Amino acid sequence: MRHKSLNQSVELKSLKMNLLQRKLEKYDIPQQAKAAGVYPYFRAISSEQDSEVIINGKKVLMFGSNSYLGLTNHPKIKEAAVEAVRKYGTGCAGSRFLNGTLDIHEELEHRLAKFVGKDEAIIFSTGFQVNLGVVSCITGREDYLILDESNHASIIEGRRLSFSNTLKYKHNDVESLEKVLKTCEPDKVKLIITDSVFSMEGDVAPLKEIVALAKKYNANVMVDEAHSLGVFGKHGEGICHALGVTENVDLIMGTFSKSFASLGGFIACDSITANYLRHNARSYIFSASATPAAIGAANAALDIMLSEPERLERLWELTHYALEGFRNLGCEIGPTTTPIIPLYIRDNNKTFAVTRALLDEGIFVNAVVSPAVAPNDTLIRFSLMASHTKEQLDIAFEKIGKCFRQFDILK
Numbered sequence: 001m002r003h004k005s006l007n008q009s010v011e012l013k014s015l016k017m018n019l020l021q022r023k024l025e026k027y028d029i030p031q032q033a034k035a036a037g038v039y040p041y042f043r044a045i046s047s048e049q050d051s052e053v054i055i056n057g058k059k060v061l062m063f064g065s066n067s068y069l070g071l072t073n074h075p076k077i078k079e080a081a082v083e084a085v086r087k088y089g090t091g092c093a094g095s096r097f098l099n100g101t102l103d104i105h106e107e108l109e110h111r112l113a114k115f116v117g118k119d120e121a122i123i124f125s126t127g128f129q130v131n132l133g134v135v136s137c138i139t140g141r142e143d144y145l146i147l148d149e150s151n152h153a154s155i156i157e158g159r160r161l162s163f164s165n166t167l168k169y170k171h172n173d174v175e176s177l178e179k180v181l182k183t184c185e186p187d188k189v190k191l192i193i194t195d196s197v198f199s200m201e202g203d204v205a206p207l208k209e210i211v212a213l214a215k216k217y218n219a220n221v222m223v224d225e226a227h228s229l230g231v232f233g234k235h236g237e238g239i240c241h242a243l244g245v246t247e248n249v250d251l252i253m254g255t256f257s258k259s260f261a262s263l264g265g266f267i268a269c270d271s272i273t274a275n276y277l278r279h280n281a282r283s284y285i286f287s288a289s290a291t292p293a294a295i296g297a298a299n300a301a302l303d304i305m306l307s308e309p310e311r312l313e314r315l316w317e318l319t320h321y322a323l324e325g326f327r328n329l330g331c332e333i334g335p336t337t338t339p340i341i342p343l344y345i346r347d348n349n350k351t352f353a354v355t356r357a358l359l360d361e362g363i364f365v366n367a368v369v370s371p372a373v374a375p376n377d378t379l380i381r382f383s384l385m386a387s388h389t390k391e392q393l394d395i396a397f398e399k400i401g402k403c404f405r406q407f408d409i410l411k
Contacts, residue, residue: 049065181216221250261298344379
């Protein structure tokens with residue numbers, strides 16, 4: 001009788017749902033993971049973001065952050081954010097296009113342009129909005145957007161809003177890129193867009209070869225430096241600067257939510273392009289401007305990047321130590337040479353289970369599963385901060401080795 005009553009309750013609930021709810025109810029993958037006790041997302045942190053955090057009252061080593069320089073707790077950055085709130089208030093109550101431009105927005109834009117080596121920079125409210133706004137408006141109906149197949153989702157969403165012809169080339173494959181370029185009409189705009197460091201696998205785009213092909217086929221280049229600013233270059237200027245290709249890259253995108261320890265993003269380019277984007281990028285025109293606190297924090301982070309290069313040196317020391325440690329452990333990490341280290345598991349269910357087991361062991365990492373990657377390419381994303389210690393890495397090696405052997409990933 002009880003079973004029948006439950007079925008009647010479910011049927012009654014279904015009858016009360018509208019068509020949209022009935023359709024969306026069929027998406028139950030998160031519920032399945034929760035029922036199995038391995039759901040790896042929205043883990044609430046009740047402490048500052050640092051190399052060690054508190055989750056459910058327990059200390060956990062954080063290896064899932066994008067704060068590569070470990071600046072989120074820097075006292076100068078905190079004070080700069082507070083001081084900006086004291087002077088300007090908590091928000092701007094409008095878009096940059098109207099009443100939302102502050103003098104500190106313009107000050108930081110000038111500094112960022114100089115930092116990455118471009119004429120001008122435009123600050124957006126988030127990094128996602130930068131790519132969304134720029135990619136969606138910068139080319140016309142008869143032009144071409146040419147994308148690496150592994151580009152960030154924000155670039156993909158920008159492409160979906162564009163009226164341009166979209167072509168893709170195989171990941172980091174310059175031969176594939178040239179084949180695509182050969183199919184384009186010579187007199188049409190061709191914009192090649194690539195991440196500099198790819199956010200899941202940590203591999204680096206072959207930018208020297210890409211800009212050479214762009215020159216050969218009269219194409220333009222846009223580079224998303226979200227995961228390379230604060231990581232590459234003498235002071236963290238990014239890969240374009242480190243490889244000496246800045247002059248050959250037309251647009252450089254950056255974000256504040258990683259090494260800059262804040263929230264927001266920017267596009268840096270020549271003055272002609274900047275003028276067009278300010279008046280046509282809809283995610284810029286129709287969004288509230290970045291808050292005073294976010295701008296104050298990013299500005300202070302830039303100060304520290306310029307004055308404390310030892311943080312960058314420390315990050316690379318830890319990166320080399322971690323890469324060697326995981327290779328010695330027998331982990332499959334692919335071609336990464338950066339602070340983003342993929343630990344391949346190549347099984348959706350095992351990836352969920354291992355992520356949960358590591359959290360129980362006091363290690364926070366991020367699960368990357370399908371459809372974000374192919375089912376046989378699932379991985380754990382392990383990322384480093386300059387504030388980590390080698391002792392913390394040694395603990396991570398031990399715990400990861402234990403869990404990987406438990407699930408037959410390592411023998």
